[in-house]
Amino acid sequence: MADALVHLQAAFKLNPDDLSTGIAVSQLLVSNGKAAEAERVLAQLVERAPDQRAINYNYAQVLTRLGRGDESKQYLERAVQLDPTFGPAILGLIDIYQKENEWRKAAEILNPLIEEDPINIELKRQQAFFYLRADLPEEARKRFKDIVAADPRDARSQFYLAESLNDLQQFAEAAVIYKKLLNDTPDDPDILASYALNQIGQKNWDEAQRVLNSLLALPEAADNLTTLARTQLALIDLNKGNYEAAIATAKPVFIFRDKPNVQAINIALDALKKQKKYAEGVALLQPLVDKFGNDPFLNARYVELLARSGASAKAQQASTVGAKFGSRNAIAIAEAWIATGDSAKAIEIIKSALQEKDKADDLDLQFELGSAYERSGDRPAAEKAFLSILEKHPEHGATLNYLGYMWAEGGVNLDRAQEMLTRAVTQDPRNGAYIDSLGWVYFRKGDLENAEKLLNDATHLLPRDATVHEHLGDVYAKRGDDARALKLYRVALTLEPEPKDEEKLRLKIAEIERKAQTSAR
Numbered sequence: 001m002a003d004a005l006v007h008l009q010a011a012f013k014l015n016p017d018d019l020s021t022g023i024a025v026s027q028l029l030v031s032n033g034k035a036a037e038a039e040r041v042l043a044q045l046v047e048r049a050p051d052q053r054a055i056n057y058n059y060a061q062v063l064t065r066l067g068r069g070d071e072s073k074q075y076l077e078r079a080v081q082l083d084p085t086f087g088p089a090i091l092g093l094i095d096i097y098q099k100e101n102e103w104r105k106a107a108e109i110l111n112p113l114i115e116e117d118p119i120n121i122e123l124k125r126q127q128a129f130f131y132l133r134a135d136l137p138e139e140a141r142k143r144f145k146d147i148v149a150a151d152p153r154d155a156r157s158q159f160y161l162a163e164s165l166n167d168l169q170q171f172a173e174a175a176v177i178y179k180k181l182l183n184d185t186p187d188d189p190d191i192l193a194s195y196a197l198n199q200i201g202q203k204n205w206d207e208a209q210r211v212l213n214s215l216l217a218l219p220e221a222a223d224n225l226t227t228l229a230r231t232q233l234a235l236i237d238l239n240k241g242n243y244e245a246a247i248a249t250a251k252p253v254f255i256f257r258d259k260p261n262v263q264a265i266n267i268a269l270d271a272l273k274k275q276k277k278y279a280e281g282v283a284l285l286q287p288l289v290d291k292f293g294n295d296p297f298l299n300a301r302y303v304e305l306l307a308r309s310g311a312s313a314k315a316q317q318a319s320t321v322g323a324k325f326g327s328r329n330a331i332a333i334a335e336a337w338i339a340t341g342d343s344a345k346a347i348e349i350i351k352s353a354l355q356e357k358d359k360a361d362d363l364d365l366q367f368e369l370g371s372a373y374e375r376s377g378d379r380p381a382a383e384k385a386f387l388s389i390l391e392k393h394p395e396h397g398a399t400l401n402y403l404g405y406m407w408a409e410g411g412v413n414l415d416r417a418q419e420m421l422t423r424a425v426t427q428d429p430r431n432g433a434y435i436d437s438l439g440w441v442y443f444r445k446g447d448l449e450n451a452e453k454l455l456n457d458a459t460h461l462l463p464r465d466a467t468v469h470e471h472l473g474d475v476y477a478k479r480g481d482d483a484r485a486l487k488l489y490r491v492a493l494t495l496e497p498e499p500k501d502e503e504k505l506r507l508k509i510a511e512i513e514r515k516a517q518t519s520a521r
Contacts, residue, residue: 001028012041019049026058035065046075053082057089069096084112103134121147125157132160137167138430155181163194169463171201189221193228205236212236227256231264243271247284260288262297269301278309294325300332307340316345323349327359331368343376363389367399374406382406397434400424405437408444417441432461436468443475451475466497470505482512 005028012021022045029038042059049055056079060072073096079089090109097106107130114123128143144161148154158177165174178195185191192215199208212229215221221229230253237246250264250271265288272281282305289295289302299322306315319337323330330353334346350369354360370385386403389396404421407413421438428434439454455472462468473488489509497505 001031004028005032016044017048019045019052019055023054023058026062030062030065035062038062039066050078051082053079053086053089056082057086057092060089060092064092072096080109085116087113101133103130104136106130107134107136107139121150121154125154128157129160132164132167135167136430137164140164141168155184159191159194162198166194166198166201169201171198174198175202187218189215189218189225192218193225196229196232200232200235203239205240209233209236224256227253227261231261231267234264234267238267238271243275246271254288255291260292260295260298265298265301269305273308278305281305282309282311294329296322296325296329296332299325299329300336303333304336304339307337307342319345319349320352323353327353327362327365331364334368334372338372338375343372346372347376361392363393363396367396367402370399371402374402379406379410395423395427397424397427397431401431401434401437405440408437408441411444414441414445418445430461432458432465432468435461436465436471440471443471443478448475448479464495466492466495466501466505469495470497470501470508473508477508477512482515486512 005025008021008025008028012018012025015021022041026038026041026045029035029041039059039062042055042062045052045055046059056075060075060079063069063072063075073093076089076093076096079086080093083089090113093109094106097103097109107127110123110127110130114120114127117123124143125147128140128147131137131143132140141161141164144157144164147157148161151157159181162174162177162181165171165177175195175198178191178198181188181191182195192211196208196211196215199205199211212233215229216226230249234246234250234253237243237249247268250268253261253264254268255261265285268284269281272278272284282302285298285302285305289298292298299318303315303319303322306312306318319333322333330349334349337343337346337349347369350365350372354362354365354369359365366385366389370382370389373379373385374382383403383406386399386406389399390403393399400420401424404417404424407417418438418441421434421441424434425431425438435454436458439451439458442448442451442454452472452475455468455475458465458468459472469488469492473485473492476482476488477485486509489505489512493502493505493509
């Protein structure tokens, strides 16, 4: 091999366009533990022949061997682009996508392999799981349903089907699957945890509590599941009004694996807020803020509780310090001020952050500024901020949606709002919020047929959203179908609407009931 390498290197030096010789040289160098030399050879080959599948793949492999895996991604992607069914490159990319939480890419890269081998259940199961992790539960549900239909004994796919149904808030259908699985394996910690979340989604507090306690009694339950169980038990106490119990249950799991357990902390703080014990909330947060000083969630809640407790100067100081930790902190703190009713301070925080070095073009900060203006009631300033974003980023979906909905609410610029929201929906056709906004524009324009169609779609995508149900109710009310409107308004009331929206819903319900009583006389 050593002699062969000498002759091949000499041949490659004489004719560096001979790709097969170059590949042979690189393979021998790798076999001899000389990956760095192999990388130099392959770098030449990639430059000379960027459209060669094998060269791109081999270069990616050598880069990974050298600890430069982050550089290998582009070459694996090029190899797959050249041959969408090139299995080794696809598997390498899937590993990278999983590490980077690029679950949708991991799912979609499998499409050509599945088309080539449509009876490969394992590939389909893997893709469905990736869609579930990508927060695309409808895509996952369709695939897991097909897998379970093909093999009804596949318990793991049944479990993931139930998970996707849970994510879609189709709780009753998911519960049937969980119960069947628990009949077969009553002590499976994963199934117990998911079934408990299913019951919480349906507000079956007692059943959820029973299941979570069963989970905690299992000696083999993993620490992440026991932490989840204790956190959800605290949530149940909060919803039952057992505030002190909620705080006591949540406290031991405030930190998990040296990171803040956001839900547990939120539960305890909400329990204190409901009792207006704001100073106690500050005291509870203080050690956590000291330990995790740059955490945006903790900084935001700390500022909010300080402001609510009357410690305005300290809240302002914490706000200024916290916002220095970057855009995410500045946005979270701005939201905290809005939660306390002080939009002016929120605007001040975001404006100050935009003046920081290299932050003037920060898209998230600019969007937050527009949002803060709108919620403060300054619609002209909000409109100016959003239009400024769209000048540079004309396809920014969140801005298209926010400004389009804002115009629809105000009954102005409806044609332009429709065009903008159509673009947003085209970009993200499964986004229930965008579809709701577009439906609302049609309602404002008097096109009840298109409004009904879109808002029906939105209620399926966002089954727990009070505003979407109210909008669809308004369509039926406009059509004179009071029975269906009343049903939707009542559903919306159960979905925890904002206080101002709750009052509005009650007035609409009262008006329909009054009309019904008048007609009955």
